[in-house]
Each structure stands twice: as structure tokens, then as C-alpha cells.
Amino acid sequence: MPTVILLCPDARRAGGNSTTLARLSGHLSSLGLEVTAGDVQDSCQLFRDYGLLTSLFVVTIHAYKSACILEGLPSNAKLMLIFGGTDLNENGKNEMERNIMKRVVERAQCCVAFSHDQKKLACILWPEHAGKVKVIHQGVITSPNPNFNLRSYLESEHSYRAKDYIILLVAGLRPVKDPLYLMKAYADSPLSETTSFVIVGPVVDDKYAQVFMQTVSNLRESNILYAGQLSVENAHAAIAQSLCVVNSSLSEGMAASILEAFQLGVPVLARDIPGNSYLVKHDETGLLYSTPQEFLRHLEKLLNSSDQRERLVTNAKAGLGRFSSTQERELYKYLINRM
Template structure:
């Protein structure tokens, strides 16, 4: 089957990585998956032309609003993968919510990364309860063996001896929902007390206006560094060398960076928001903080307690290997897309409000949770 896949494809972002991985899953089953950036299109009519030109029989979108809005009203069956901001931010905005209502009515299925995400979606769209499934992101890390930690420290203008150095790494695109400045002042104060601790923020410049604000603030903050985006293999190697992975987002769907850190056996310090709390059990698989002051308290505890660090690392690694299987993710998406294939053979997408005769809830394997 020829399948169009719409996602926001900013390089080195979580959405782009997830979209690339799902595309690989589908192509491994023999489908042709044409991946396009949703930001390159304005309306469903443009997508209709693309579907015809590429002879696509079905479609998939990552993010109910950004990608899904482009598929509404088209005569092809499609599925949706929730992103995080669609549920946490866009669903609270009236006009966007109306668009998302219509998209989810037409979708053959929708995938949420966590049970709390599914519960939130069902709260907004009770009518869609039978078509929303939970499938965690599959994690596979590949650190670049040639990555030089010493060269990275030099580029970051960190002159502290590597023997005593403690680097806390915040991986995020520079946009407000990721709140990269949340910990800057508190961390800077800690650095002035203890010069061996640094916070490094790494990620793409997503919002130009906000990026300028971040750069200006970081320039004035002792012990805080800002680095640009990195290839995934280099980023994995960087995470492996750090003392902890930090997440300070205002809201999250499922943070791949957190899961990758767990897989790489690096402790996690995450802001206590629902998306993070769904992954991190405080004191077991990582540490959750409610404010910058608690972050500093927990970070100090982590660097002074090697037994705690060892326990968090072991439990985090086991969590990812038990809950974020790359192979289970592959099986799930291959099964779901078979439903699109069957719908395409019968003549396209159901009308809004119509229940498909063979809803995925009736026949998908046990790894999915309808």
C-alpha cells in the first residue's frame, strides 16, 4: 500500500525522530510510506492533490491538529498519532478543538503514547473511546563511538577538569512549552557555590523570538551553556557522558529524551507534570521536582549519593526494556495500518460519526490496549 504520513519534521526534534521510526516500521512491512512535513501545506485541498499525484491509498498523521487538520474531508482512510501539545495545549483552544473534533470523528484509529494521554483524549472526545489505543514509543539508542567528550566540553567553553565535572543535560527544542529557562537562575546560583556543576541546554532553535530570549538569558548565567542541535547518535553519546538528563517542560506527551537516558543508564530529573510522571516513578526510576528549589535539592542529593544513582539507573533501564519495546511498537503500527488497507479496499474513510464495520478494537492483538 502507498501511504502518506504527515508530521512536523523539524530536524533533531522528538516528532521528527518518532515519525522516522514509524515510517521505518511501515516500510519494513512492505508499504511505501511518503513522509511529508505538515508545515509545508495549508489546506486539505493541497493534500488531496498530493494524494492523487502520489497514488496514495491511505494516510497517517502525527499530531491531531497540525497533521490531522490537513486530512479532514478527504476520501482516504487515515489514522492519527497524538503528539502531546495537541492534547495538552491545542485541545484547550476553541477553534482548534472544533477542527480536532472533526478529524477524530473521521479517523479510523488514534494512538496515545501513555494511559494518561488516552484518558485525557477520552475526556475530550468520549465518542472516540473505541478507537484510541495506547502504544508507548519504542526506544533504541545508538551512541556514536567516535564522539569526543573532551571536544564537546571545549566547544561548550567548560574549562573544569573532567574528573570532577558534573554536567546536567537539558535536551529540548527552544520553545516556550519546553521552558528551558525554568532552572537557569537556581542552577547558576548552585554553580557559583560549586563550580564543578554545569547545566547544558541542547536543541534546535524552533521559535526564533523565544530563542533570542533564551540566548540573552544564558549569556548572563554562570554555569549554564547553550548548544545547537546535534545528530541523534552524537546526542546519545553526549547523554551517556552526563551526570543526569533534565526535563523542565510545562507539559509533555512522552519524552523520548527521558526514555533514551534511562536506556543509556543515565539518571533522570524531570519536572512533575503528568506526561513525565507517567514515565518517572519518583525515587524509583528517576526524580521528580515541583520547582527549581526542589530540583537543586534533588540534584545535590543525586551527586552525593552513589547508591541512589545506581538504583535509579538500574530501575530506569529495566523500565524502558519492559515498557518501550521497539519490536512491539513495530508490530502495533503494522497491524493498525492493515486496518487502513482493508478500509481502502472497501472504498475509503467512514463518514463522520459512522463506526467502521471492523473497528481495530475488535481485532488488534493484545499489545494494544483499546
């Protein structure tokens, strides 16, 4: 039976990469492959354990952060690279980092992008390897914990009683996710008196998290609260119990929280950047904003219009076909077979 080592950065933290890791592990296991999942930092030990196998596949997420695996990667291993989003959008702007990523792209038998826009960017960065890049949309799977109540959690764990409506931002604490982008405008708005703005997600960048924590702690009286890291199941339950899900990232590959909100029937307000506009069609499947003030206008309208909320979630659910988990599994099966 072929063995697959599935790797991503920050595998131990509940975030976009670890969610993708878990979903792909399930897909590949269902295909009859023996799958071992781990962090890229543990790759050398995993390669020592499995490196003598004659049929070894390595699937790794994020071109820049996966460069460390090349040192110990067995020569007989087949490598599939999955672009994470930040690698193309951010690391790709830096020549040194771009060259480091090129080594991973060169070694890979195939590369996967989550969207056609991401594929186009990869082909611009490394045109000589354009033929390797395939598009597989992320599949969306939600499993909300029926026993988790967000309001009760906020009261018991954070001594905070939420307002009538909860606005939820799901993101790891790091600069590219820009979770502070909306905070001042929201705190100064009358909306902060009748709603609660809750941020959940793991600490990914310790230095940035210190600034974030201090800022948010000073805004608690404005009903802004960081509620820590939740398990995937509890995060899904929190999404389902919120008025809307917010994305404020500077750049995105494909935000899992947006797809999860679509499936769970919750409206999305997302910053108007390429990764988000690939998923969200403004005023059809969600709302896009370019400034904090525009965000507040959209939020106020959403609060006052149940018809708009219903229309957005109905359209969003109807468009989820291209993000089918079954289709995602079949496409990875096809690529693995070709490799």
C-alpha cells in the same frame, strides 16, 4: 504494495516529532509498506503525487498542527492520527483549537495516544470518538555516535571547558519546554561552581528563543550553556556522557529523552507533571521535582551518591519492557491491518 505518507510538524528539525517520524518510518517500511515521510506543510504536494493511488494510508502526528492536511487529503485515503502531547495538553484547553482538532479526529479511522493518561484526556475532549483511541507506548531506540565527545564538542565549538559533571537538558526551544525554569536557582547555587548545565535542542519558537539566548548568554559564567542542535546520534552520545538528563517541561506527552536516558543508563531528574510521572517513579526509576529548589536538593544528593545513581538506572532499565520497539512495531502493524 500499499503506500503510507507519514507526516509531522517540524519534520526537518531534530526533535521529539522528527524522532518519532524516523522510528515509525522504519517500522512501517519493515512491514513491506512503501513509506514517504515529510512535513505537514508539504502535505498538499505529497497528496498530488500519491493521491490517485487506490491503497493510500496517511499517518500524521499532532492533531492541531495536522489540521492543515485536511484541505488536500484524498477522499480515498485512510487516516491514522497520532497525538503528540502538546495538542492534548495545551491546545485542548482552547475551545477554538479544540474544535479544529475535532475535525482531524472525526476524519481519522483510528487515533493513537502514547499513554493511558493521554488516551483518557482524548476521550474527555471528544467522548463521541473514544472508541477510535488506542494506546501504543513509544518504543525506545538509541544509537549514540561512538566518535562524538561532548566535552570536546563544547570546547571546540563553544570555547567552553566543562566542569567534572555535565547536567544535560534536551529540548526544543519553545515555551512549553520551559528550559529557563531552573536557570536562576541553579546559577545562584554552589552546584554551579562544580557542574555544567548544558542545554541542547533546536529552535522551535523564534520569539522565545531570543529571550532564551539572551538569558543563557548572561549566565555563561555560572556554567550554563546552550550548545545548539545536535543530530540524534550525537544527542544520544551526549546523554550517555552526562551525569543526568533533566526535563523541565510544563507539559509532556511522552518525553523521548527520558526513555533514551533510561536505555543509556543515565539518571533522570524530571519536573513532576503527568507526562513525566507516567514514566518516572520517584526515587525508583528517577527523581521528580516540583520546584527549582527541590531540583537542586535532588541533584546534590545524586552527585554525592553513586549507590543512588546505580539503583535508579538499574530500575529504569528493568522497566523498559513496555517501551519495546518490537512491540511498538507489531501494534502499528495490527492497526494498519485493521484500517
